Structure formats: structure tokens, C-alpha cells
Amino acid sequence: MKLNILEQQKNVLLHREELSASLTFDAQTPSNADVTKAIADTVKKDAETVVVKRIKTHFGDRSAEVSAYVYDSKEKKAEIEPKKKEKKKKEGEAAPAAPAAPAEAAKDTPKDAPKEDKKEAAPKKAEEKKE
Numbered sequence: 239m240k241l242n243i244l245e246q247q248k249n250v251l252l253h254r255e256e257l258s259a260s261l262t263f264d265a266q267t268p269s270n271a272d273v274t275k276a277i278a279d280t281v282k283k284d285a286e287t288v289v290v291k292r293i294k295t296h297f298g299d300r301s302a303e304v305s306a307y308v309y310d311s312k313e314k315k316a317e318i319e320p321k322k323k324e325k326k327k328k329e330g331e332a333a334p335a336a337p338a339a340p341a342e343a344a345k346d347t348p349k350d351a352p353k354e355d356k357k358e359a360a361p362k363k364a365e366e367k368k369e
Contacts, residue, residue, distance in 0.1 A: 257307070270290045
């Protein structure tokens, strides 16, 4: 994998460098982690301050265009970059206790008024239509 930086622009307001690079590779498209490490090695910064925004491959070609940000510090990256969403847990895993509590409370509350029989209301409408 070979990384060639095409454009490097300093963004003082956001405390980062915005990079555009070309990437050539031999096998499959490299993962974001591989590209992050390659960019960090090239610009001589910590890999935790690098954010790969896009890896755009060319169909049938072993090359890609990369767009990435290199922040001045981990703290600035944490401030500016949007947070990743947490994955929802599946049914088999332990569920949080908060949603289970209201369900139990609903079972314990007495029902004040009995529900009306919907079966009786339906035949009356049918009789009205016949007339």
C-alpha cells in the first residue's frame, strides 16, 4: 500500500489539517484502520488524532482517493468530531433495567373500566346497512 498526499490544508479554526491523498494497493481495498495508520506514519502524528472521512475507489483499478483530517490533539478531535452512535443490544443479551420497570408497573395497576364488547357493535352496523 502506497499513500501519496496530494493536498494538505491547515484549518486553524478547527485545529486540524485537511488532507487529500491518492492510495495505491495490491490486494483488496485497505480498511479505515490501515489507512489511518498509513496517514499517521506519513504526517508523523499519533494515529488517534487521524480521522478518515472517505476512501473512494476506482472500479477495476487498484487505486483510491482518500480524504482525511489530522487533528492537533486528541482533545480537539473529541470536541469537534461527532460522536458515534451506540449499537442496540439484541434480545438475547442483557437488557437495561429501566424499560422493564414500567412494564411491570402497568401489570400491577388495576383496570378501572371494563372494555366494551366490540362484537355487539359490529352486527348493529351490519343490520343498518341491510335496511
